[in-house]
Amino acid sequence: MRLRQLSVLAAVTALVALPVQAQAAGPGRTYHVAPWGGDHASGSPSSPLRTIGECLSRVHPGDTCLIHRGTYREQVTPPSGTKDAPITLAAYGDGAVTIDGTDPVTGWKDAGGGLVAADTNLPLDPDFNAVFLDNGRAAEGRWPNSGSDPLNTTWAEADPTSTDQHIDDTDLPDADWTGATVHLWAGSNPWAQQTGTVTATSPGKLDFKGGNYRCPPLCMGNQNYRNYYLVGSKAALDQPGEWYYDRTEHRLYMVPPSGGMTGHTVTAKHRLWGVDLTDSSYVAVRGLDLWGTSLRTGKSSSGVVADGLHATYISEFSTLPMPPDSDLAIPPFEGHIVASRILDSGVQILGTGNTLKNSEISQSAGDGVLVRGSGNTITGNYIHDVGWMGSYTPGIEINGNDHTVTHNTIRRTGRASIDTAWQLNGTEFHGNRIAYNDLSEAMRTSRDGSPFYVCCSLDGTGTSIDHNTSHDADGQVGFYVDNYSGHFLLHHNVAWNTGSRGTFFNGHTGPSIANQDHNSSYGVGINGNSVLLSGATDASGSYISNIAGPKPVTATQTGDPLPVVRSNLITDTPGYTDAVNGELWPTAGSPAVDAGETIDGITTDVRGTAPDIGAYEYGEPIWSTGCDLPGCQERVRHGAWTATASDGTDASAAVDGDINTRWTAAAAQTPGQSLTVDLGETRTFDRLSLDAGRDTSGQPYGFAVSVSRDGTDWSGALARVSGRSFTQDAVFPTRTARYVRITLTASGPANWVVNDLRLYGDGPDASATLQAEQATTVRGAERGAAATGVLDSGEWIGFRRASVRGDRLTVRLASTCAAGCSLQLRLDAPQGPVAATLPVRSTGSVDTWQEQSVTLPRRLSGVHSLYLVAKGGPRVARLDWLTIRS
Structure with missing residues (x-):
C-alpha cells in the first residue's frame, strides 16, 4: 500500500529542488548530467553527460555533478572529496531525479494455468528479490492471500496438534509446498517473527526446518499463538500481480492483471545500493529520489551529507536467518534471531561524522x-x-x-x-x-x-x-x-x-x-x-x-x-x-x-x-x-465524536480516544455488521485506522469504508480492507465528510472489537495546534525548538495543504511592537488572498507569550496552504503556535 507517497514525494521535490541548485555549485568544476546527453560530451549545460557514473569518473575534490530530471538505472559510487572541498552530487532543480534500482522485465509469454512467464536473470540473492507492477510493489505469491499493505498481513492459524517443527492445518491447500518459506509469528509470547523452509508436505500437514527452535517463547506448537503464512512457491500463485521466481530456470512467473500484460510494466530489483558510499568520504548527496534501492556509507566514511532524499521501496527480503556470528558483538544464542536483517537493510549511515537530513524514507x-x-x-x-x-x-x-x-x-x-x-x-x-x-x-x-x-x-x-x-x-x-x-x-x-x-x-x-x-x-x-x-x-x-x-x-x-x-x-x-x-x-x-x-x-x-x-x-x-x-x-484532531453500532450496543468506547477502552460487538463477525461514526462536523481525511489494541482475535476479517456529509446519502465503498494486524488502515482518495461507516464484508469466528478509531489527512489539521517551528516553510526568522525567532515585516511561515474549518484564528505570540503591526492569514501562497488580519498587541517582551485572536470575515473550509505573514514593522512578533477553530 502506497499511502499517498507519490503526492508527498512530489511536494517535497518541489520544495527542495530549487535550493539544491543554488547550493550545488562549489569551488571546483560543475558538470551537468541529463538523459538526453552523451558520455563523450563536455558536461556543460548545453552538452551534458548521459550518466552519473561518467560524471563521477571525471570529478575531483570540490567538483559538482548537477543532475537533470529523469530516471537513471545505474549504481552510483562517488569518489571521496576532502573536508574543505567535498564532492557534490545534486538534483539540478528541473524535476525529479530518480536513481532506479530496478530493470524492466519483458518478453512475457503464456505459461499455462493462468500464468505468464518471462525468462530473466535476477542477479540478487533470491531472498532479496523484489518485483514491481506498474510502479507499485507486487506481492510474492503467498498463502493465505493478503492485501496490498504488508503491515496488515493475513495469517493462517495452525491447529493445536502442531509441534515444534511441524504444522497441522486442516485449511492448508493440498499442494506440494516443499521448498517454500514458512513465516511464523508463534509461541507463548511472540516478541519476534521467524522463518523456516518447508521440507515435506501432505494434505493438511507440513514439516519445516529453521526458525528459533528454543521453545517457548518463540516456536510453533500448541502455544498461545500459532500464526504462519507461506511464500516462495509457485503453488501460491492465485491472484493478479503475484509472482514467483524459479531460480533454477531463471524464470519469473506472474498472475497477469485482468486483460493480460498489454499496457502494463514490470520491473525487478537489480541493485541493492543505488548510491554506494562504502569507500567514500566528504560527499554531499542532495535532492535525489531512490526507487527500489538504497544508499549506504561505509565503516570508514566521514563527512558524508545526504540531504533531501526521497527513498522508496528501499529493502525487500523474504527470510529471517540467524545473524552470522561475525556480525555479533556478544556470544551467539538462539534469541539473536530478533536481530535478523538489521545490518543488510535500510538507508545505512555508517562511519563517523556523517549526516542524513530532511529526507523521506519509506x-x-x-x-x-x-x-x-x-x-x-x-x-x-x-x-x-x-x-x-x-x-x-x-x-x-x-x-x-x-x-x-x-x-x-x-x-x-x-x-x-x-x-x-x-x-x-x-x-x-x-x-x-x-x-x-x-x-x-x-x-x-x-x-x-x-x-x-x-x-x-x-x-x-x-x-x-x-x-x-x-x-x-x-x-x-x-x-x-x-x-x-x-x-x-x-x-x-x-x-x-x-x-x-x-x-x-x-x-x-x-x-x-x-x-x-x-x-x-x-x-x-x-x-x-x-x-x-x-x-x-x-x-x-x-x-x-x-x-x-x-x-x-x-x-x-x-x-x-x-x-x-x-x-x-x-x-x-x-x-x-x-x-x-x-x-x-x-x-x-x-x-x-x-x-x-x-x-x-x-x-x-x-x-x-x-x-x-x-x-x-x-x-x-x-x-x-x-x-x-x-x-x-497528518493526524486529524479528535473532536466530540459519537459512534452507533448496528447491533445496538454502546459503541462510545470506539471513539473516546483511549486505546485501552473497547467496544465489542454482540455477536461473531458477519457481513453487514456496521459501526457509524458522527464526527460532529465535516472533516477532511484520506486514511482511517481501525485499532483493536493488542487483541489477537477481534480484528475484522474484512471491512469496507463509506462516508457521508449528511448521514443520509452515502458514498460507495471507498476502500476494502482485509488482514489481521492489530491496527488496519483503509486508504482512499481525500474526502470531506461528517459521517464515516465501517461495514464488515467477511465472517469471522470472534466478535468484532474496536479500541480506537483515528483519521489522517494529507497535511496538518488547522483545528489542531499548528506549531510555528514545524511550518513546512519559513521565510526570514529562524526556527527554534519551541518557537520561531522574531518575524520582520514581509517574513512568513507556511503550512502545506492544511485541512481548514472555522471562523476564528488564534495565535500564541510574543511581541514588543507598540503599534501598527499585524499578522495576515493568507491562503495558498504568501501573496494569496487575505483571509484575516490579526492586529498584534505588545506582550511586553519577546519572551512573554500571549494568545491573541481575531474572528474571520467569513468561515473557512476545505484544504488550503496557510501562510501567516508579518506586516508593519522591523520586529513584528515571535510565533509559538496557531489554530483555526469555530
Whole structure:
C-alpha cells in the first residue's frame, strides 16, 4: 500500500529542488548530467553527460555533478572529496531525479494455468528479490492471500496438534509446498517473527526446518499463538500481480492483471545500493529520489551529507536467518534471531561524522535507517511504512556512541520506531542524544515492545532521551529500557495511547542501575503505570521525579542508594490542555504549575517559584516533535465524536480516544455488521485506522469504508480492507465528510472489537495546534525548538495543504511592537488572498507569550496552504503556535 507517497514525494521535490541548485555549485568544476546527453560530451549545460557514473569518473575534490530530471538505472559510487572541498552530487532543480534500482522485465509469454512467464536473470540473492507492477510493489505469491499493505498481513492459524517443527492445518491447500518459506509469528509470547523452509508436505500437514527452535517463547506448537503464512512457491500463485521466481530456470512467473500484460510494466530489483558510499568520504548527496534501492556509507566514511532524499521501496527480503556470528558483538544464542536483517537493510549511515537530513524514507521490509559507528546525525527525516517482516528492524536502528537523532517523524513500523540491538551493538551505548522525535503507529506486527525500545544490558552513560512524543501504538509501553540496562537518562518525554505503561525500566531479575526519568508527561491510554521500574535485583541510583500521569510511579526498592521516587503528580485531572489529542501542556490553575523540584541540568527555563511537574513549563513556548516535511503532520484532531453500532450496543468506547477502552460487538463477525461514526462536523481525511489494541482475535476479517456529509446519502465503498494486524488502515482518495461507516464484508469466528478509531489527512489539521517551528516553510526568522525567532515585516511561515474549518484564528505570540503591526492569514501562497488580519498587541517582551485572536470575515473550509505573514514593522512578533477553530 502506497499511502499517498507519490503526492508527498512530489511536494517535497518541489520544495527542495530549487535550493539544491543554488547550493550545488562549489569551488571546483560543475558538470551537468541529463538523459538526453552523451558520455563523450563536455558536461556543460548545453552538452551534458548521459550518466552519473561518467560524471563521477571525471570529478575531483570540490567538483559538482548537477543532475537533470529523469530516471537513471545505474549504481552510483562517488569518489571521496576532502573536508574543505567535498564532492557534490545534486538534483539540478528541473524535476525529479530518480536513481532506479530496478530493470524492466519483458518478453512475457503464456505459461499455462493462468500464468505468464518471462525468462530473466535476477542477479540478487533470491531472498532479496523484489518485483514491481506498474510502479507499485507486487506481492510474492503467498498463502493465505493478503492485501496490498504488508503491515496488515493475513495469517493462517495452525491447529493445536502442531509441534515444534511441524504444522497441522486442516485449511492448508493440498499442494506440494516443499521448498517454500514458512513465516511464523508463534509461541507463548511472540516478541519476534521467524522463518523456516518447508521440507515435506501432505494434505493438511507440513514439516519445516529453521526458525528459533528454543521453545517457548518463540516456536510453533500448541502455544498461545500459532500464526504462519507461506511464500516462495509457485503453488501460491492465485491472484493478479503475484509472482514467483524459479531460480533454477531463471524464470519469473506472474498472475497477469485482468486483460493480460498489454499496457502494463514490470520491473525487478537489480541493485541493492543505488548510491554506494562504502569507500567514500566528504560527499554531499542532495535532492535525489531512490526507487527500489538504497544508499549506504561505509565503516570508514566521514563527512558524508545526504540531504533531501526521497527513498522508496528501499529493502525487500523474504527470510529471517540467524545473524552470522561475525556480525555479533556478544556470544551467539538462539534469541539473536530478533536481530535478523538489521545490518543488510535500510538507508545505512555508517562511519563517523556523517549526516542524513530532511529526507523521506519509506517502504522497507527491514530498517528505515541504520546508523552505526560514532558521531553521526539523523535529523529532520520522515520515516514510515518500514519493518514489516517482524524482526527487530525499526524506523531508526542506533548502534554505537555519540550519535544525534533528532526531529524525526517515524510512523507505521512493524515493531519499534527507534531501537538498538545489543547483539550487534554490544553493551556500550554512550553519549547518544535522541530528542524531539515523534514516534507513532508502531508495533504493527508484534506485541511485546514499544515505539522507543533499547535492549539489553546496555550502558547508557551520557545518553539522553528527551523531548520525544510516543503515541498511538499497539505495544505495551511508550519508552522501554529492557533487560538489565542502566545509566539511561530520560526527561521531558510525552506518551499517550501506548498501552499499559508510559515508561518501563525492566530489571527482569537483574540489575537496572542509575536509570532516570524526570519531567515527563503521560496521558490517556495508559492503564498500568505512568513509570515502572520492576524486577531489578539492584536499582541503585535510579531516580524518578516531576512526572505527571494518570497512573502510579513505582520502582523496585533495591540497591544502595535506594531508588528515589518523589515530586510526582498522579491524577486524572492534571489540567492538560487537550489530553485526547496529546496536548499535555498545563493550563492556568493546573496542579502541575510550580509544584516540581529542581534537578540540575533538567529543570531549566523555570517560570514562577519552582519548576512545573511534567514535560512543559507553563508560560514557556510549547516545544514540538517530528520533522517539518510534507507528510510529517497528518493526524486529524479528535473532536466530540459519537459512534452507533448496528447491533445496538454502546459503541462510545470506539471513539473516546483511549486505546485501552473497547467496544465489542454482540455477536461473531458477519457481513453487514456496521459501526457509524458522527464526527460532529465535516472533516477532511484520506486514511482511517481501525485499532483493536493488542487483541489477537477481534480484528475484522474484512471491512469496507463509506462516508457521508449528511448521514443520509452515502458514498460507495471507498476502500476494502482485509488482514489481521492489530491496527488496519483503509486508504482512499481525500474526502470531506461528517459521517464515516465501517461495514464488515467477511465472517469471522470472534466478535468484532474496536479500541480506537483515528483519521489522517494529507497535511496538518488547522483545528489542531499548528506549531510555528514545524511550518513546512519559513521565510526570514529562524526556527527554534519551541518557537520561531522574531518575524520582520514581509517574513512568513507556511503550512502545506492544511485541512481548514472555522471562523476564528488564534495565535500564541510574543511581541514588543507598540503599534501598527499585524499578522495576515493568507491562503495558498504568501501573496494569496487575505483571509484575516490579526492586529498584534505588545506582550511586553519577546519572551512573554500571549494568545491573541481575531474572528474571520467569513468561515473557512476545505484544504488550503496557510501562510501567516508579518506586516508593519522591523520586529513584528515571535510565533509559538496557531489554530483555526469555530
